[in-house]
Amino acid sequence: MQPAPSRLATRTFDLDEVRSEFPVLSRRIHDHPLVYLDNAATTQKPLTVLDRIDSYYRTENANVHRGVHTLSQEATDAYESVRPVMQRFLGAASSREIVFTKGTTEAVNLVAGSLARGYFKKGDEILLTGMEHHSNIVPWQLAAEATGAVVKVVPVNDRGELDLGAYQALLGPRTRMVAVVHVSNSLGTINPVRQMIADAHSMGVPVLVDGAQAVAHGPVNVQDLDCDFYCMSAHKVFGPTGTGVLYAKEEWLERMPPYQGGGDMISAVTFEHTTYHEIPHKFEAGTPNMAGVIGMGAAIDYLSAFDIEEIQRHESQLVTHATGELEELGGVRLVGTAAHKTAVVSFLPEGLHPYDVATVMDRFGVAVRSGHHCTQPLMDQYGIPGTLRASFALYNSLDEVDRLIDAVRKARKFLS
Amino acid sequence: MQPAPSRLATRTFDLDEVRSEFPVLSRRIHDHPLVYLDNAATTQKPLTVLDRIDSYYRTENANVHRGVHTLSQEATDAYESVRPVMQRFLGAASSREIVFTKGTTEAVNLVAGSLARGYFKKGDEILLTGMEHHSNIVPWQLAAEATGAVVKVVPVNDRGELDLGAYQALLGPRTRMVAVVHVSNSLGTINPVRQMIADAHSMGVPVLVDGAQAVAHGPVNVQDLDCDFYCMSAHKVFGPTGTGVLYAKEEWLERMPPYQGGGDMISAVTFEHTTYHEIPHKFEAGTPNMAGVIGMGAAIDYLSAFDIEEIQRHESQLVTHATGELEELGGVRLVGTAAHKTAVVSFLPEGLHPYDVATVMDRFGVAVRSGHHCTQPLMDQYGIPGTLRASFALYNSLDEVDRLIDAVRKARKFLS
Amino acid sequence: MTATATIEERADEVVEEFELFDDWMGRYEHLIEQGKALPALPDAYRDEAYKVRGCQSQVWVAAEPTDHGTIQFWADSDAIITRGIVALLVRVLNDQPPAAVAGTDLAFLDRIGMKEHLSPTRKNGLDAMVRRMKLYAEALAST
Amino acid sequence: MTATATIEERADEVVEEFELFDDWMGRYEHLIEQGKALPALPDAYRDEAYKVRGCQSQVWVAAEPTDHGTIQFWADSDAIITRGIVALLVRVLNDQPPAAVAGTDLAFLDRIGMKEHLSPTRKNGLDAMVRRMKLYAEALAST
Ligand SMILES: Cc1ncc(COP(=O)(O)O)c(C=O)c1O
């Protein structure tokens, strides 16, 4: 059975119109119009998101879940109404499977931290890949340290693709968890998570997918993937900072002990014994980021109005153009040339240091990320100090790609 | 030595002007002007905070700490500039002692969770009080469960005051931590934390103070208190949702293992070994709530412009008026009559249920909290299902207190 | 209230009654009256096992199969507004076939302006009570 | 550059040099030139122990006491802009009395528009380098 589509396209994609909806894009940097190509770090926010946050604070703000008064009810309704929005967006079976977190990092920590309380045992293996973001490495290292489990790593080849044979060989009787990035933030590689999940499940192993870089660039359906956990950040999908989602299958949420304790996640407290609230609230201790969650709902509404395939076509044009032009320049190493990749182009002009190049490019108004992109093990493997990364979002234009290439050319000239 | 004052008064307190700065206060509820008396749950936000958040997203938004490009530098500067603001506000010795968290709940969980990794041992005692908020109970229960430590409780008397003699008697050689609320959210009691900290320190025991309800109502100086940890939420002090502060003495932060793992909190990652970033960043994993933190800075600037003593005088007028009028009504039980208390009046008309009363009061536009206020053990002790709680902030007026009393009177008439 | 009326018919009856009042006071007074008329909860059911604990108010609910294949509900609450809603639910769902109870949507509460009391976030125990009523009904319907 | 000039005098000299350029290109070119003129880091110091690891670029820094009571600094970076700043720091702080090094504020970098490179959040290792230079100086000053 094919799950119902999670997005409904009601708007035709019009680049100029879209650009006009993101106020920050009209900024000037060092006397040049800003070319913002650091979307994998964080995306910009459309007016609808800003307006929603503002109107929440101006007319609805109250603490959720506890009050009988109208304002508290309205705030609670607004907050809880985002759960089904995220459920549909991710294709979850139930809104009880949507836990609001600070972001991807907290979502991974929540799972790793909760499973460290009883699930992982000494000698258990946690299988990661060589292209994970630190946020999908360190929480598992902490859990391993606490429980005596060990971390194993699936190797990555020179094009930036996972070695699936090695993955299958590593999946063994001691494997208790697989954690894998859906789309790599430093390379853009789209990993074959569906296959990897099927492989893991055939051995009875659950899989966590780090979807931080996936959700803004293509449809995600967690039921279709059949992943056990899926993590994302609102700020990387046109939403506010400080919020995100952990999707987890209901059976896992029921089974897992709580992660943080506090108000809102309990049903009864005595000093002798505390009983926890039902899922998903069991995992949401304390006053939540109401404005953040409500803004995230507005961001998903914004994105869902488009046909995601139109956005994908647009972004893939940008990637193809950028890649072609960088190859044309010559003397530029492309890092991450996987067959399946998304809106990221990572590169390094030969003989130059990414810090220097990024510093000079900024002088021309072009914002790219330089460094190891929180994937240090991968950079170590490639023997480079880091890369320059241009990462695209729906509001980027082919003109901006030309400005990117021009800035690279000028920076190289200047630095050589 | 008296530490330097943490606030600088530059504005005269003018109630009408202040009210005009909080847009939500002009809302109407069921055809009545809103009377918002649920400030202990969350406070409303002044325009300066809304404008700051909006302008952040419109002109500065970028991920912090990693980028070389201008936007990222500006965002980082804006974000990091709030650390000294919070340092001054709390009277900390250094901005390295300011850790940004989701709020009070996460701050307590951070400390309890980190100390559960090596500090607490089987049989160690964690001393709480009978008037703690669930957020300062459950994290310690989780830490106790994980380590074999035990939770002990300082009793509360009928007026809602701590039994200091019992506290001193409970402080023993096995005590490894004291966690106490600075100002009780359900009773308004101001606890003698300075004395309690001195007592604990004389036994070599560190103290965590839950300041969630304190910071909006009086000056706090952590150096003066000499507490080891101090926790607060921005949303309870006119700031945005989803952010707050853990203050901790530098020596504790240095000594504590990290709590969550991820991007931004590490200095070098390999699969074999990860070294952590310096404090406070060691405790800030993942992309932070940039807009939230920056908005919190604006909130503290807003509050700090006033002479806090003027605000205290105003709030104490409100409390005195409300208390007097409730006594006048007769047949109303006041819950929490400590000698030292702040801007909270908790009460229950005899024979009525708080849920019913709050529901009817809402019909008259008066927003009070009903229930156990996340302090269930205390309500159990008092043998009541909960209370009605009117909690004040600087923008509340004596007129609003009259509307409160009127609503109580009408609700009682209606329900009897 | 006719014992043979369907859930929909009884719900419509309730809605018609409430339509007589044109302000919230009248409606709430009528609601509270309903609570007063609720048959007393048998003592055996005033027990932890039948209690649904909420932050805001407590609810007790129990069910018995009748000999003519329907369900008999017993319920109570410590708050009188909650008890009023409890009474409406019992009035509409009592002595109905399990399958009908399991499948009902209780939209009539919306039509009388009381829907918000059923919200899980109100934490008054009502939503959990409804879930229990349906669970009882499903269990009986499947036997 | 005169060996006997104070830190302030040398810093003023640097500022004057940079004032000759009226665009960022000239200033950055001059900065990179400074990096090229930086005395080579002795091999013994190109070692983990002397390395300050940043996300963005690496910096090495070492210090030796001279026989006339001042400090001799050695430093390098893998990025040429960072090396330029490193060179300016070495140029200004080299062969100065430890107490002067420990107490300096390096405000001159602001005056030549390079201050942002010293920000800890740039993670290019420079701020940690400065901290190490001052630590060396403090250690020597107190002996
Ligand atoms: C005394 C006290 N402590 C802790 C908290 C928890 O704060 P938050 O929910 O913002 O994390 C609150 C408020 O809910 C409180 O009143």
Ligand SMILES: Cc1ncc(COP(=O)(O)O)c(C=O)c1O
């Ligand atoms: C692949 C990937 N995983 C995890 C994260 C962490 O996300 P956040 O910092 O929003 O928690 C990021 C982004 O920084 C990422 O790109």
